[in-house]
Amino acid sequence: MGPVDALERLSQDIVACRKCPRLVAYRKAVARGARARPGWTYWAKPVPGFGDPQARLLVVGLAPAAHGANRTGRMFTGDLPNGASVWLVRALYRAGFANQPTSLHREDGLHLLDAYLTAAVRCAPPQNRPLGEEFDACFPFLEREFRLLPRVRVVVALGQVAYHTVLRLYARLGVPLPRPRPPFTHGALYRFEGHVLGRSVPPVLCTFHPSRQNTNTGRLTERMLDRIFGRARQAAAYGEVPVGCVVAREGRIIARAHDRREGLGDPTAHAEILAIREAARFVGSWRLEGCTLAVTIEPCAMCAGAIVLARVARLVYGAPSPKSGAVRSLFRICEDPRLNHRVEVVPGVLAEEAARLLQAFFDDLRRLR
Ligand code: SF4
């Protein structure tokens, strides 16, 4: 069984679970209750994790919201008008981890990019407070899920309870944790020694939970959450060349990606290729006619070829790449009149910034070696 099938199998096991009698009764009572949203057939079952199986960012929350995920059946979805899902998905979108800023229902077109959302407990609990035995009962699902997400490079823990659940997971997987345990503090990024499941232990980044108690009172602001996911992105990309790529159509970004050769162990996982694939999924066709692809550095021969094959209308790039660039430096693949599609090329956009970014990355890497 491949990892995606195994995740699917895990989802089915989660959805069928009835281990906690109190929560089984509660999730159904909410669906029938006076506050239930009219016109909705509530999901009223456990909620599996959701996102990109190749994610480098894992977000761990507490539990589904009674009228959010317990209604819609997708993690962090539909907690309206101003619940945790609204804040979280908006922040993920701003940080480039989601293709849209809203999370309304299971068919709303939301794709997480490089991110996966899960929770310590899969059933909505009364007063948002699961009992100790309910955490214990649900914990094996988190462990199975973590084992099936081999690319995770950083974990964001939403709130104190999620943070302690992640530490419990690490302890269970044999990570030697310091004693006393480092305290939960908003903004703290904890790195741990050793390895877990054959990889370095993903650091844990703590944030206040984006629940109404925190967002309505100003304890957690959008800016604070943006900083968290900006740092998560840096931690996830640690060791990757900072090449970023977006594809836009009719003024709207439809795909984003960055270079993931190291993380995926895949020589073809250049930012442009990943972004083209994502855009084609979005459009529902391999033809990206009318699309603009923008990338920090001049594409290589493989990517320039893919840009032509995908019928991209326009290519915008930052710094030239004298040793491997195949758009102007070594070849002119995108404008070759012998090919049956030509791409409009706009070179040198923000070239200095792009070059500086790359230089800083290679300097850092040299220092670390
Ligand atoms: S909380 Fe977890 S263990 Fe308990 S019933 Fe729901 S899915 Fe099963």
Ligand SMILES: [Zn+2]
């Ligand atoms: Zn390339």
